[in-house]
Amino acid sequence: MLSMAANNDELDRLLAAGLKASGQTVGTAESCTGGGIAFRLTAMPGCSAYFAGGIIAYANQVKEHVLDIQAEVLEQVGAVSEEVAANLAENARKLLGCDLAVSTTGIAGPGGGSEHKPIGLVFIGAACEGHTVVRRFVFDGDRAAVREQAVNEALLLLISLLK
Amino acid sequence: MLSMAANNDELDRLLAAGLKASGQTVGTAESCTGGGIAFRLTAMPGCSAYFAGGIIAYANQVKEHVLDIQAEVLEQVGAVSEEVAANLAENARKLLGCDLAVSTTGIAGPGGGSEHKPIGLVFIGAACEGHTVVRRFVFDGDRAAVREQAVNEALLLLISLLK
Numbered sequence: 022m023l024s025m026a027a028n029n030d031e032l033d034r035l036l037a038a039g040l041k042a043s044g045q046t047v048g049t050a051e052s053c054t055g056g057g058i059a060f061r062l063t064a065m066p067g068c069s070a071y072f073a074g075g076i077i078a079y080a081n082q083v084k085e086h087v088l089d090i091q092a093e094v095l096e097q098v099g100a101v102s103e104e105v106a107a108n109l110a111e112n113a114r115k116l117l118g119c120d121l122a123v124s125t126t127g128i129a130g131p132g133g134g135s136e137h138k139p140i141g142l143v144f145i146g147a148a149c150e151g152h153t154v155v156r157r158f159v160f161d162g163d164r165a166a167v168r169e170q171a172v173n174e175a176l177l178l179l180i181s182l183l184k
Numbered sequence: 185m186l187s188m189a190a191n192n193d194e195l196d197r198l199l200a201a202g203l204k205a206s207g208q209t210v211g212t213a214e215s216c217t218g219g220g221i222a223f224r225l226t227a228m229p230g231c232s233a234y235f236a237g238g239i240i241a242y243a244n245q246v247k248e249h250v251l252d253i254q255a256e257v258l259e260q261v262g263a264v265s266e267e268v269a270a271n272l273a274e275n276a277r278k279l280l281g282c283d284l285a286v287s288t289t290g291i292a293g294p295g296g297g298s299e300h301k302p303i304g305l306v307f308i309g310a311a312c313e314g315h316t317v318v319r320r321f322v323f324d325g326d327r328a329a330v331r332e333q334a335v336n337e338a339l340l341l342l343i344s345l346l347k
Contacts, residue, residue: 049219049240055226056212056219059240063218066294066327074246076239077212077222083237083280087250117246131229164229 029173033061036176039183040071045120045149047179049075050088050113052100053127053143057172073119078109088112101126101138106146106155114148121182123147123175127158129167143171147178154178192336196224199339202346203234208283208312210342212238213251213276215263216290216306220335236282241272251275264289264301269309269318277311284345286310286338290321292330306334310341317341 040047049059059075062068076087081100084090089112090105098104109124127143134140141160146153156178160170203210212222222238225231239250244263247253252275253268261267272287290306297303304323309316319341323333 048246051219053226054223055231055235056214056222056238056240059219059242060217060223063216063240063242064328064331068218069242072218072242074240074242074250075219076250077219077226077237079222079226079232079235079237083211086281087237087239087279116250118249165227168227 025169029061029169032173032176033064036062036180037065037068037071039180041067043184045184046071046073046118048073048113048117048119048122050109050122050124051075051077052079052084052109052125053129054125054168054171054175055079057168058123058125058175061172061176073117076113076116084109088116099138101128101142101144103144103155103157106144107148107153110146110148111153121147121149121179123179125171125175127167127171129164129171131164141167143167143174145171145175145178147175147182149182154182188332192224192332195336195339196227199225199343200228200231200234202343204230206347208347209234209236209281211236211276211280211282211285213272213285213287214238214240215242215247215272215288216292217288217331217334217338218242220331221286221288221338224335224339236280239276239279247272251279262301264291264305264307266307266318266320269307270311270316273309273311274316284310284312284342286342288334288338290330290334292327292334294327304330306330306337308334308338308341310338310345312345317345
């Protein structure tokens with residue numbers, strides 16, 4: 022766990038340096054990671070230069086009322102879906118007034134899994150001006166491991182989108 | 185650090201059990217803790233029964249536009265103040281539609297301290313129906329230590345307010 026924490030620190034520093042160099046600002050819209058992406062982004066001193074803020078849209082009511090996710094979409098494709106990940110990132114970007122926004126929606130477990138949406142399934146979205154990307158993952162491990170991997174993949178996705 | 189983590193787990197379990205027993209729902213409005221309170225609240229399986237969501241109001245623009253903190257208040261008393269901690273908790277409670285909301289605003293360091301607002305100063309607020317409380321702390325230690333102590337005190341404040 023020490024080496025994982027050390028690697029996490031390196032990832033955090035890499036992203037912080039990239040954000041400072043690019044001049045872009047960033048925000049978050051998290052469901053299954055529950056604030057973990059924002060907590061890592063704000064671990065670095067000086068993060069106020071690039072971190073605007075975030076929404077933890079855990080309950081569907083918060084997804085709908087704060088981030089304007091349509092109830093019909095939640096009913097038809099479910100909260101854990103490519104479409105909701107995309108909408109969370111796009112709408113958070115507008116609400117928070119930032120250049121880049123990243124989102125997560127998934128099933129961290131131990132409950133909530135199904136045949137088509139197994140435990141460990143996480144959609145990670147990111148939105149910048151005129152462009153949205155969503156990646157689908159199925160992570161191994163327990164709730165903590167799924168959440169940590171999702172946070173790390175979200176940070177890597179942000180790095181890949183830096184100018 | 186291992187014993188601290190173990191104690192944190194016990195605190196998380198105590199709060200989760202209290203929230204389940206009371207039937208109250210909870211939300212967050214975090215500045216200096218950057219999502220750390222929400223991440224701890226969502227570490228527990230089954231937290232969707234009581235955790236609604238949260239706002240990470242890091243930039244003043246997000247405090248103003250998402251959580252309706254008045255620009256005049258931010259100018260007159262500053263973001264790190266009893267008044268802003270109270271307003272963050274009260275407004276998050278309304279926005280997220282939850283029974284209890286907890287807030288943080290502080291100076292985690294290493295930069296940003298002053299004579300009247302030293303590094304480690306954190307106001308922690310909590311709001312429930314008809315009642316708001318704010319506590320003032322000056323925590324020792326580095327940025328990570330200040331943030332961890334603030335998260336733990338916020339969780340303890342929530343426990344103290346459970347029905």
